Each structure stands twice: as structure tokens, then as C-alpha cells.
Amino acid sequence: MKTLKVKKEFYLLSVLIIGLILIVGDFWQQLYFSDSNYQLEKGERVEIVPGDILEQQFISNRNGLGEVGILFGGKPLPEGYFLELILADEKCQQKLRTEIIRGKFDFDSDNLYKFRFKPLAQSKSQKYCLQIVYQTDLQQPKEREVRLFANKASSKTALPAVRIKPTKIVFNKTGKSQKKTNGKNTAEKIDNEKDTAGVIDDKKVESEAINHSQLQEKQGYDSPIVFRPGYKNGSIWRNWQELNQRISQYKPWFLKGIYLDAIFVLMVGLSGYSIWLLLKK
């Protein structure tokens, strides 16, 4: 019977400890400090369709860039569609970090999606390129838009966003040219059914004298998209210090800085000890 009693308390303590570890872990995953130079305010609607690439260049204000929050809006990402989020170098060529969001994914009207990645230690004053690539696995996809926002007030330093809509000119047997969206699967079939509609055959395209410079159509916006970088410091202590700084702002002297540290330590100690006493036999 004594063994049974010990086991019960052990189980409870284990559950408590595991639960607290998970909570701390989740907190650590969210511990990115948002860049106060960016304002998230909805503005002009930006809608992309499958095959589009949205590029946004910006300069990181600090070291430890580890997050880019992107404001989406409106319709959810449907099943069979996916967004590839890429953090690339300033020329938008070399991929540094990527993430894929697969549908079905719900972007409700107030959703800020946080693209999180291993922090870039020496990111201060470096220019980066955020690419949002919208693709689909479906053979016959529909034009399902994903909505973002562009706003001049979003950032004073980020460059205006650019939307790249890959297009292609093909000549059918009658010699008439027709624009068609790029990608493995197209949303439209060309009129001439005997051609391999929906499939891009490079060789065939070349033989029909495709103008390669028209492979991509760029649409520039006046403003950057609405997004906000986030940063993580290199050490736990430095992260705690910065969090302490943020919490201390607009507070009285006895709830700032070192006093806040002391309250936190006392809280952990007292709560932990009283819980231990309550849970033990």
C-alpha cells in the first residue's frame, strides 16, 4: 500500500513537470522579439494565384533574424495547394531558410502567419529577400487566390513588393500566339486540343520560337507587403533581459528591471515549494 501511495504522487509530479516543460518549450518557440519599426496595418489587397511568386526585399535591423510575420487575409488555403516561404539573399537567388504551408490551412481575416526559422546570427544591416511561392499539386487546379496586404505605413525601410507572374507565349498550329500561365499544371487549356495542353515542353517551345524574356511578367506595387521581422538573441540570459526590458516599460520603479527579476525568482521558488508540499504525502 505504501508503494502504491508513492506511485500516485510520482505520477502527478511527472505530469506537472512534463506539462511545465512543454509550456516552457512552447514559450521558447514563441520567444522572438518583434521589430518595433514595422507596423501591421491592412492596406491595399494583394492577391496571388498558383504559379505566382511574391518577392519582398527588406533590411534586417538587428542580429538574430529568426522570424518573419506575414499578414494574410480572407480565404483559407485549400487542399492541394501550398505556399513555399523562402528567405533568400538580397538578390533573391540563394535560399537561406524555407518553409512550406500546405492546404488545407485557415488564414482567417486577422491572421498573422509567423515564418520561423533558425536565427541568422549576423543579420544586422543585411538585405534579405522574402519570397512567397504559391503552387499546387492538382492536375486541373482552379484559380484560388491567396490574399495579402500592401501598405506604405508598414515599414519605412522595406522596398516595395514585386509580384512575378510567370507567363509564356506559345504558337499553335495556326501560328497564332497565346499567353498561358506557367507551371506543371495550368488552369487553362489552350484552344488547340491536339497540342499537349497543360504541359510545358521546352523543346517544343524553343522550336516555336518562344520569347524567353516574356517568361516572367513582373507587377510592382507601390508599397511593401504587410509583414514584420522578429529576432532572437544568442543566449537565454540576453533573451530574458530583453523580455524584462519590454515588460518593465511603462511600469513603476518597483516592478522594473532587477525588482522584476526578484519577483520572478520568488514566484518560482514559493509556488514550486508550496506545490511540492501539497502534492507530497
Added chain:
Amino acid sequence: MKKTKLLLFFILTAFFVRELFLIAVLPIFRGQDEARHYNTVQYLATGMEKNCQFVEIDGVKTYKPNKQNKKDLSTYRYSDEIREVAHISQIAALRGEEYEKISFSFDYNGVGENEFKKQKHSRQQSFCPPDIATSAFGKDYLGWYHRGLVWVENLLQKQDIFVRVFSLRIISALLGTSILWLAYHIFRTIDINTKQSLLLTAIISFLPKFSGYFTNINYDSLLIFTWTFFTFWGVKILRFGWTPKRAFGIVVALLVGIFTKPTALPLLGALLFLFWRAPRKELQQLAVGKFLKILFSGGALIALYNLSQKAHLGEMFSNEYLSQLFVYLSKSLPKIYGSSRDYWGVTGWGGTNLTMGYVYIIWFMEWLAWIGLFVWVAGPYIYKLSERLSVRKALKKTRRALILNGWIARTTERKKYFWFMLLLIVLLQVAVRVADWKIFVGTHSLVLGTPGRYWLPNVVPHFALLLYGWRVLFVKIMRFPERWLEFYLQAFLVLTILYWHYKIFDIVIPRIYL
């Protein structure tokens, strides 16, 4: 005994320090109606002086119109100082979308904070009529809560507003700590053993709604305290009878409660219960007898009537109100699950699948307790009915029937605590719904509603009833040993601890600071 006192001390101190941390985490005026309550304190502290601005519109002198933006407290009809601090601390950013944040500096002082503290700011009201927390007793009536806090406001008047506001928040935390002390002693008085009483006290201390509410400047914190204070003296009277000290305690609780917020008026009804159910022996020893019982009951009823008239509750019996009662109830009662979720700490922006999972577990545990309570209360009547239905013989064969019959006889004493706690819960529900109904008739919508925080005055009676119900179900009917009930409470404690930490560290802090 010494160990018990020490453990209680640790529970209370740990709660107070957790409240200090939470007070530090929550930005200024983040609490429910906090700015309005603080403005009320400032209004009283400045002698109710106004510096109103007037304009003439169509030859009529009127207050200068104030264009108020619901998100931005700096546009409200508050004192100049509150408007300025609301602006400088960027409160509007936290009242908008979940992703909005204030602009942080790389320092322990916020943007503009140092400059703000160096300047002098007027605590007078320039925008009229002042937006203050009046009472159902009349728009010129300001409660004892605000009047009490004026003393602290004036003591600290040379300090900046951050020191004053957060000091008043600490007073709320002290009230919360006192409530926990009272809770423990209430549980002990109504025959709950030491360990279970400590566990229940600790569970309440980790309830997010309870914990969060005592970080605010709000007259509800004093109301909850006085309601619990009344409950404390009430159970003492039920157990040990009337004495001058207990009578004095009850009267103080009533006066402070009623003159803080009229929601405490129904406690006069609970007082009648105490007159009639307290042990007679003590009443006879005090030589009060039936005559004084009737006299005091009459006094309570007259006070209830007069105060109800003052709060314009007499109008509720008019045709205008009664005709809308059914409509009101049909709209309000289905929202009880929302109120319950709110009571257990799941707020609008803090709601996730995990938090809803927590609520569903709690609701399941509550239903178990209500089943136990039903069996406990209805058991004797079912047993008597069984005789009439000639099934007593069949029932007698079951062990459970025998147990119930025997146990019910022994726990008649405990039943009076049950009825008292239930009465408190019902009276508060009636009070809250009457106030809600009154506003519904005027506005044709549930503007006030019955949010979960309005149920907090009965957090102690609620948990007492839950424990009674669990004890009947697990110990008496299912025949588990008493220590399994304690294990069950420990598991509940672990659940609330985890939820509290999840809410603060994974929802609140990221929402505001990351």
C-alpha cells in the same frame, strides 16, 4: 497544526507574489474598466472639481463634444493625466488586433516615459461629464471602494501615475490574498478536512479568472471580498450560533458590500436564512428568542426594500419590464456556457483548442459533482418515495440504499451549509440577471451580459459544493477511500497550475510583448 499554518502561509504568499508578477506583466489600464475606476478615484481625490469646457450650440451652453475612439483611451472623458499616459504608453495598440504591439525601446523605460514622468500632469477632469463608475444608487453616488482608495491616491500624490496605479493594483492583490485566507477557514468550518481545505484554497489561487481579477483596479475586487467575508461569518453562525462579534462581522460585510456595489443587496436575503437556521441554543443563551429573530428579519426586509427602491428595482415589476422577461431569458440563458468558459478563464482572444480542452475536462468534473449533490439532496425523498411505490424492499437489498439512508441521517448538519452556499449562488445569479435585464429593457440587447467575472463572489461556495458532490459520489457511493478524493483534488490542482502557466507564458506574454 503548525505545519498546516506554515503551508497556508506559503500558499498565500506564493499567490501574492504571483499577483505581483502578473501586475507587472499587464500593462497600465489593461484591466476590465480599470481606467474608468481609476478616473473615479482621481475625481474624488481632486474634490470632484471639474475644469469643463463648454460650447454654445444653438444658443444652448453645453459640454464640449468629445469624439471618443473606443480603441484609444486617450480620447475618453478621463482626467488630463490619464489621457496623456494612455497616449504615451500606446494603449490603443493593445486594444486592437491580436498582432498589434506597442513600439518598444531598448531600455527599461518606454518611448517617452522618462519625459512624461518629469512633467506635471493635471488630475482634473476637463472633458465632461466625467466618465466615472457610478452605481445603481444614482449617478451622483460613488461607492466606498473608490472613496477608500482616495486615501492611497492622496498619500502617493507626489509620485508619478505609474506608482499610484500599480500601488492600487497591489491593494487588489491584498484583497485576493485575504479572500484565500477566508476561503480556507470557510472550508474548515463546514467540515472539510485540513488537507482538502488547503488543496481547494490552492486550486482557487491558480484559477486564471480569480488570479487575473485581483490585478485590476475595479470595485468588484472589494465586492468579492465582502461577499466572501459575509460567507465566512455566515458559516460560523450556522455552526456555532450568533455572538455579538459574528453579528458585527456580518453587519460590516453587508454595509461595505452594499455601499460598494448594489449587487450585494441579495445578501440581506441570505441574512434571513442565517436568522432562522442558526443553532437555537445560542440564541436562547443570548436571550434573543423568537421576538428578536422576527425583529431582525423585519429590519433586514425593510433595508432590502428601501435600498431596492433607491436602486430603482421597484420598476422591474412594471408591465414594461415583465413583458420582456421571457424574451430576455430566452436570449440570456443560452449564453450560460460562454459565461462558464469565461469564469474558468477562457477569454475571447485567449481561446485555443488546448484551452477549450481544459474547459471540457472541468465541465466533466463539475457534472460529476452535481450528480453527487443530486443524490445527496434527493436521496431521502427518493427513499421515501420508494416506500410508496413498494420498491423499498427491493432497494433495501442494495448496499447503496442502506449506505445512503444511514449517511443522510448523519449529514443533516452538513446540509445546512449546502443550502446556505446554494442560496448564495442563486441570490447572486438573481442579482446579476436583474441588473442585466434592466439594461436589456432599455437597450433591447445584452449590452451588459453576464460575464464569468460576475460569478467570482461565489467562488468559495461553488468549490465547497463541488467538494461535497465529489465526496458523495466517490467516497459514499463508489466507496473509494478518502485519500482518493485528495488525489483527485491534487490532480485538479495540477490541471489548474498547468493552465495558469500556459495562459500567462504561452498566451498573455506573447500577445503583449513578442
